[in-house]
Amino acid sequence: MTLAIIGGTGLTRLRGLEIARREMVHTPYGEASGPITHGQLYGRPVMFLARHGYGHTIPPHQVNFRANLWALQQAGAERVLAVAAVGGIAEDLHPGRLAFPDQIIDYTHGRDHTFFDRDLAEVVHVDFTHPYDADLRARLQAAADAAGIDARPNGCYGATQGPRLETAAEIRRMARDGCDMVGMTGMPEAGLARELELPYATCAVTANWAAGLHGQAEVSMADIEENLRTGIDRVRALLGSLIPAL
Numbered sequence: 620m621t622l623a624i625i626g627g628t629g630l631t632r633l634r635g636l637e638i639a640r641r642e643m644v645h646t647p648y649g650e651a652s653g654p655i656t657h658g659q660l661y662g663r664p665v666m667f668l669a670r671h672g673y674g675h676t677i678p679p680h681q682v683n684f685r686a687n688l689w690a691l692q693q694a695g696a697e698r699v700l701a702v703a704a705v706g707g708i709a710e711d712l713h714p715g716r717l718a719f720p721d722q723i724i725d726y727t728h729g730r731d732h733t734f735f736d737r738d739l740a741e742v743v744h745v746d747f748t749h750p751y752d753a754d755l756r757a758r759l760q761a762a763a764d765a766a767g768i769d770a771r772p773n774g775c776y777g778a779t780q781g782p783r784l785e786t787a788a789e790i791r792r793m794a795r796d797g798c799d800m801v802g803m804t805g806m807p808e809a810g811l812a813r814e815l816e817l818p819y820a821t822c823a824v825t826a827n828w829a830a831g832l833h834g835q836a837e838v839s840m841a842d843i844e845e846n847l848r849t850g851i852d853r854v855r856a857l858l859g860s861l862i863p864a865l
């Protein structure tokens with residue numbers, strides 16, 4: 620099963636990927652964030668797409684999620700691993716730690732969030748009780764354990780609209796709602812993957828404490844960049860454990 624990796628903030632290329640070709644897929648939903656890179660990583664076929672573009676120029680609310688997911692499936696992806704930077708809300712989601720969320724709450728608005736809104740013979744409602752693929756999550760956890768990487772095996776991802784960060788009150792509300800982490804791209808990405816029946820899981824990389832937590836006066840972009848360097852190194856190590864075992 621060919622794995623597609625969607626790289627988020629801090630992961631715009633896959634180190635070690637032996638590139639075979641780049642493919643620009645034109646979709647009925649417009650252009651994806653960029654070409655899909657096909658290649659071999661650890662001896663397995665892998666494709667890669669940078670969610671915000673290869674130069675990180677597309678803000679979260681303007682990502683064409685429909686085109687991205689559609690393009691990956693057209694290009695042959697059979698499962699999708701999303702890498703996503705998040706702010707930690709739960710006490711144990713400290714900067715640098717990885718997590719494999721098992722639930723999601725959608726606080727986004729105005730995004731093109733479904734494939735089922737045109738040329739329908741009938742109205743379609745997909746099941747989304749468990750938004751992330753259990754098998755891929757289990758493989759991620761096994762890979763983390765095998766590589767000695769400390770990762771939270773679950774958690775609820777709260778997807779906000781961005782591009783601004785949240786207020787302290789918004790984060791307190793999200794904590795009351797049960798969110799363990801906050802990011803800006805988890806939805807509609809996860810929902811669209813489900814509509815296409817693409818198994819989908821997220822490796823979240825904690826970049827910062829979410830707004831207002833642990834006495835921080837403001838969220839510092841410099842801290843985020845530094846924490847992401849450590850976090851993304853862990854993601855690369857995780858991929859080195861995950862992919863050969865696929």
Ligand SMILES: CSC[C@H]1O[C@H](OP(=O)(O)O)[C@H](O)[C@@H]1O
Nearest residue numbers: 627628670679703704802803804
């Ligand atoms: C302050 S960084 C915010 C930026 O990082 C995350 O991107 P991604 O999910 O693609 O890794 C977050 O969603 C925001 O877009």
Ligand code: HPA
Nearest residue numbers: 704705706801802803826
């Ligand atoms: O604190 C955050 N909020 C939303 N998205 C994020 N992505 C990284 N950190 C954050």
